[in-house]
Amino acid sequence: MDAATAGPRRIRAREQEENFPVALRWLPREQRDHLHAVYATARMIDDVGDRAAGDRTAQLLALRADLALVWSGGEPANPVFAALTPTVAACGLDQEPFQQLIEANLVDQRVARYPTFEDLLGYCRLSADPVGRLVLAVFGQATPATVALSDRVCTALQVLEHCQDVAEDYLAGRIYLPQEDLADFGVAEAQLTTGATGCRAVVLRQVDRAMDLLDEGAALVGRLTGWARMAVAGYVAGGYATARALRAADGDVWLRKPTPRHVDTVRTMVTLLGRAAVVTR
Numbered sequence: 001m002d003a004a005t006a007g008p009r010r011i012r013a014r015e016q017e018e019n020f021p022v023a024l025r026w027l028p029r030e031q032r033d034h035l036h037a038v039y040a041t042a043r044m045i046d047d048v049g050d051r052a053a054g055d056r057t058a059q060l061l062a063l064r065a066d067l068a069l070v071w072s073g074g075e076p077a078n079p080v081f082a083a084l085t086p087t088v089a090a091c092g093l094d095q096e097p098f099q100q101l102i103e104a105n106l107v108d109q110r111v112a113r114y115p116t117f118e119d120l121l122g123y124c125r126l127s128a129d130p131v132g133r134l135v136l137a138v139f140g141q142a143t144p145a146t147v148a149l150s151d152r153v154c155t156a157l158q159v160l161e162h163c164q165d166v167a168e169d170y171l172a173g174r175i176y177l178p179q180e181d182l183a184d185f186g187v188a189e190a191q192l193t194t195g196a197t198g199c200r201a202v203v204l205r206q207v208d209r210a211m212d213l214l215d216e217g218a219a220l221v222g223r224l225t226g227w228a229r230m231a232v233a234g235y236v237a238g239g240y241a242t243a244r245a246l247r248a249a250d251g252d253v254w255l256r257k258p259t260p261r262h263v264d265t266v267r268t269m270v271t272l273l274g275r276a277a278v279v280t281r
Contacts, residue, residue: 027227030090034138035231037087042101042131044080049105050172057109064102071095091138097130108174117178117209120162121155128158135235139228146224152217153236156210160242163203163210164257166192177202195254203251211243222276229276237269 027035048059069076070085087093104127114120132150136142162169162176169176170192182189185198192199214236221233241260249258 027231031138031227031231034087034091035135037084038093038131038134038138040080041084041098044078045098045101045105049108057106060102060106060109064099067098067102068095087138091140093134093137097134100126100130112174113179114176115179117181117206120159120176120178123176124155124158125151128154132235135231136228139224139226139231141224141228146220149217149220149223150232152213153220153232153239156213156217157235157239157242159206159210159213160239160246163206163246163251164242164253164259166199166203166253167195177206181205195252199254200251203246203253207243207246207251210239214239214243218272221272222279224276229273233269233272233276234265236272237265240268241265 025032045060045063048063049056052059063078066076066078067081068074070081070088076082076085104123107123107126111123114123129151132154133142133147136146136150166175166177170189175182175189175192177192181202182198185201187196187198187202218236221229221236224232238260241264242258244264245258245260246253249255252258
């Protein structure tokens with residue numbers, strides 16, 4: 001089974017590999033299933049963009065057309081899109097965020113370097129921010145204010161993921177660390193396979209930026225209610241815990257991939273929820 005036709009069950013199994021909780025186990029079954037459907041779609045699109053054999057651009061364009069059938073009343077051939085259809089109907093999800101995820105993967109086929117951090121942020125607006133917007137929509141809590149904060153959180157999570165995957169991305173022909181930062185620390189691209197001291201400094205600069213974004217976006221937790229607050233607190237907490245793990249490793253993502261400790265994530269989540277409760281009293 002190739003990346004484009006992987007079924008929802010196979011993709012769901014891969015959720016265990018993710019840094020950030022896709023759908024907390026104690027969420028109501030209906031909302032949990034909707035989040036799983038959204039995740040499976042995003043994961044499958046990324047798999048085609050990153051792993052598919054053959055012409056990935058052509059396959060992504062085919063996915064774009066097939067995905068559009070979910071909203072036009074047709075029957076998508078892809079089983080993941082077919083499984084998404086009830087969620088789209090139940091939650092009133094827009095097509096645009098999903099199509100932006102496909103566009104991000106099309107960008108990956110032609111862009112392998114980002115000159116500045118601002119350029120990387122532009123990519124994250126396609127590759128990360130749409131996921132947060134979809135999560136808010138699943139819970140019926142997408143407003144201009146919550147979306148703006150969610151975008152900061154999602155961009156931070158994407159930057160942290162890029163930090164963890166520097167060597168892997170380089171071997172795949174991509175560098176998400178900004179070129180100007182590599183130049184500032186005198187890092188040659190070939191050094192990204194081993195992680196010289198300068199490489200670690202570049203990673204830590206991105207971690208600092210991600211932490212700033214998380215600090216700006218964390219107020220999102222207090223603007224949400226009910227299960228949405230609980231779920232999003234988990235995502236934000238996972239981001240903070242990952243940033244701390246990267247700092248504790250001094251930016252060394254080559255010896256082993258720094259991952260957040262579960263206890264750290266839970267502790268941070270409780271703190272975020274406590275602050276949100278105080279704000280909303």
